[in-house]
Amino acid sequence: MRIELGTVRESPFVGIFALATDKLVFAPKPVSKKEEKRLFDVFGTEVVRASIANSSLLGVLSAGNASGLVVGSIMEMEEENQLLDAGIRVKKIGNITAVGNLLTVNDSKGICSKVFSDRQKKEIERFLGVRLMQSTVAGSDVVGASVVATNKGFVLNKMASNEEARRIERHFGIPGAKATANAGDVFVGNSVIANSFAALAGLATTGFELARLDEGLRG
Numbered sequence: 740m741r742i743e744l745g746t747v748r749e750s751p752f753v754g755i756f757a758l759a760t761d762k763l764v765f766a767p768k769p770v771s772k773k774e775e776k777r778l779f780d781v782f783g784t785e786v787v788r789a790s791i792a793n794s795s796l797l798g799v800l801s802a803g804n805a806s807g808l809v810v811g812s813i814m815e816m817e818e819e820n821q822l823l824d825a826g827i828r829v830k831k832i833g834n835i836t837a838v839g840n841l842l843t844v845n846d847s848k849g850i851c852s853k854v855f856s857d858r859q860k861k862e863i864e865r866f867l868g869v870r871l872m873q874s875t876v877a878g879s880d881v882v883g884a885s886v887v888a889t890n891k892g893f894v895l896n897k898m899a900s901n902e903e904a905r906r907i908e909r910h911f912g913i914p915g916a917k918a919t920a921n922a923g924d925v926f927v928g929n930s931v932i933a934n935s936f937a938a939l940a941g942l943a944t945t946g947f948e949l950a951r952l953d954e955g956l957r958g
Contacts (some may be wrong), residue, residue: 740891740957741937742949743781747774751921751941752929754798754887758839759932759939761846761890762805763787763827767795782937787825790818798932802842802883806867811836830866832859843886843928844869845935848911850888852880872910876903877925884928890935891958894918894951896925916955920944927952 747756748770757778758765764778768788778786791800792813801810807828810819813836814829822829832838832855841852842863849869851860864871876885877898885896886907893915895907908915920930921941930941933956940952 740953741781742953742956743777743937743939744942744944744949745774745777745781745939746942747778747939748795749774751943752924753939753941754884754927754929754932756795756798757932757939758798758801758803758808759784759934759937760803760805761934761936764932765789765797765801765803765808767797769795778939781939782934784934787822787827789822792818797839798928799837799839799884802839802844804844804846804867804869806846809838809842809863809867811838828866830862832863835859838883839928840881840883842871843883843888844871845888845890845893845911847890848872848888850874850876850882850886850907850910852882854880872906874903874906874910876907881926884926887927887931887933887938887956888915889933889956889958892916892956894927894931894955896927898925913958914955916951918948918951918955920948920952922948 897917921943
C-alpha cells in the first residue's frame with residue numbers, strides 16, 4: 740500500500756475535499772494544478788473535478804465506489820449533468836446533506852448511519868451494488884468521517900469500541916485497524932482518502948500514524 744502525504748485546497752484535511760475510488764478520484768473544481776497532479780501521481784487514476792451545491796466539500800457531501808456516486812439532493816442539475824456526461828452514475832438521496840459524513844463504502848460492502856431510512860439504505864445498496872450495515876462508530880452516527888474503507892482493508896476512529904471494531908471487521912470481511920491522522924485527528928475520513936492501491940493522508944500526519952494507516956489499509 741502506497742501512502743503519501745499531501746493537501747487538497749492547501750488543507751491537510753484531504754478527505755473533506757476529495758474522494759477516491761478504484762476507478763476515479765474526485766476533486767473540487769478550484770483544486771490547483773499542482774494538487775491535481777499530485778492526486779494523479781499518487782492514485783494513477785483520472786482526476787474528475789466536480790462541485791456539489793457550488794461547494795468544494797466533495798468528501799463531506801458525497802460517497803461512492805467504482806459503480807457511482809451518492810450525493811444529497813442539494814446537488815444542482817448542471818453539476819449532476821456534468822458527471823453524467825462524463826459517464827459517472829449519480830444517485831441523489833433526499834433529506835440528507837452530508838452524505839459523505841454518514842456513509843462509507845468499498846465495492847461490495849459499506850457502513851451507514853442510522854440517519855438513513857430503510858428505503859434510502861436499500862436504494863443505496865441497489866445503486867452501488869453493496870450490502871450496508873447500519874452502525875455507530877465511537878458511539879457517533881458520523882460513520883463516514885470515522886471510517887476509510889477500501890477493497891483490501893480499512894481504518895477507523897481510534898475511539899471506536901472493540902465491539903464496534905469487531906462488528907465492522909466481520910461485516911467487511913477484511914482486516915482493519917484503529918488509527919488517527921493529521922497529528923491526532925480521530926475522524927480519519929476527514930484526513931485520509933484511499934482506494935485499494937494507494938492513499939493520501941493529510942500533510943500533518945506523523946510517521947507513527949502512517950504506520951497504523953498502512954497496517955489497516957494494506958489488508
